[in-house]
Amino acid sequence: MQATSATLDKPALATRHGAGRPRTLLAGLVLIALLIGAGALLPKWLTFLLTMAASHGLVSLGIVVLMRCGVVSFGQGMVFALGGYTAALLFNRLGMTDALGMALAGGLVAALAALLVARLIAGYRGIFFAMLTLALSMVLYGVLVKTDAVGGSDGFNMGRATLLGQALPDASVGYLLYAVTIGLSGVLALAARVYFDSTRGLVSLAVRENELRVEYLGGSVRQAVAANFVIAAFLGGVGGALTVMSLGHIDPNFSYWTSSGEFVFVAILAGYHSVLAVFIASTLLEIVRSFSSLYFPNTWQLALGIFLLLAIRFLPGGIGSLWAGGKIKTSNGGRP
């Protein structure tokens, strides 16, 4: 894992002359293939756990995209829910059953919704940005709870997705949905890495560091924040759609503030240096959640809180700073 992660998450300076990019992409594709291959050998509970970790990790990756330009959304539950409801409604109402199609549609609907408010939101910073996004997610939650046409507070079920026109057999449905989720999450993670290493990605980091300077160099801070907000929404929407396909059920809690809180938890635990770290952090959360629910069913949030406290105390730059934070380090010590 060490060698692979180091290849996947080289800091900007180390990818000089663009030589690192093909190697990074190749290493990423190999890792995706290995994970998909290994999934066939894993127990069902573990493939489900990794499916949830990957789909939820996409939502947290969206928050990391925002963190890289200096803002944090407390309301990513909104795009998570939009993606999930889109997939489920497409399946139930329009008969669209293809897993990949539903996942991408979920991302697109979430991105379009974000586009509508991106310009407004991009004008806010700090706690105002965070609270505005939280408010939007809670408005959606309220609407969903009161809308009987989409199941109200109970939500509704959706059936089994298909893949490229083929029905998913009982024996392997869990694994195939795992493969779709790992494959799509992996490709989007690589796309995020390409974006982070691009000129726009570097300007995003500069926005985080010094907005005034970016404007006086001719860059648009508002455009950078708005673009990241829309990208984050797309990732969140795809994550929501993939989640609902594996769960077979959706309800308004997708948009509830505690869901958003968990995505922020993962993003903070991962830090903003590394894409891979987001998925590692998401997997850790799922493991802590599973085992804590099993052994301390009423106090698992306590275990989660202690886990986060330890991470903040000993890894303020997040897990990713262990291998990718050496060269890029912000003036605030890597904190979000």
Place this chain on the structure above:
Amino acid sequence: MSALADTRNAPVLQAAGLQKRFGSVVAASDMSLEVGHGERVSLIGSNGAGKTTFVNMITGYIRPDAGSIALDGRAITGMTPRAITHLGVARSFQIPQLCAGLTVLDNMLVATACHGRSLSFLRPAHRADAIERAEALLKRFGLAAQSGRRVSELPGGVRKLLDIAMALTEQPRLLLLDEPTSGVSVEEKFPMMDTVMQALEEEAMTVLFVEHDMDIVERYASRVVAFYSGRIIADAAPADALANEEVRRYVTGTLR
């Protein structure tokens, strides 16, 4: 005469009748100034005289209450800093405005990327051509050896140079330097200004620089504009401006 020739002969900067008040304080009162191509104009004056207000109005940081500003004959009054930057005005800051958590090279690459032509979601920031250009400019400013260092680790003089180097990445028509030597040690001031001015000379760039050190002004300015209480009180060659009675009384303090 052709329209192109008219443009070439026109002043780079024309500011006319600029006024700015902050509450009851008059920060700028009827400031007018024309700057020709290739001039090195030093803006001098005591604290609160209106120098920085003037620079801030030119660069779009604050909007004048009255008056007009034109760059190469084109009105830029009230435009945003970003729009003015795209028209060819660059500036450095009294307190260097850098990305402290990034390396020196990354700061230069940010400057290149921000100008828009290379801005892309796919194009790598660390391309060979971009790095080559950035490193050439760093070399000209004597910063090549610092390329991989994080800005937060750099001393003040180096930060000042980097701040100016970033402003020069896209070869602006007009460069405004806000107190380029403030906070720089006496030993470093002249070598630093030599480096800056040599680089600017190679580009035949028009420069306005705010400065308090009269030795620097005398050595590097081709023209001096003196401010006092929101007004321009002198505009002449350095020797004449510094001999002006009002300048000696209110700016240099050599006449009491």
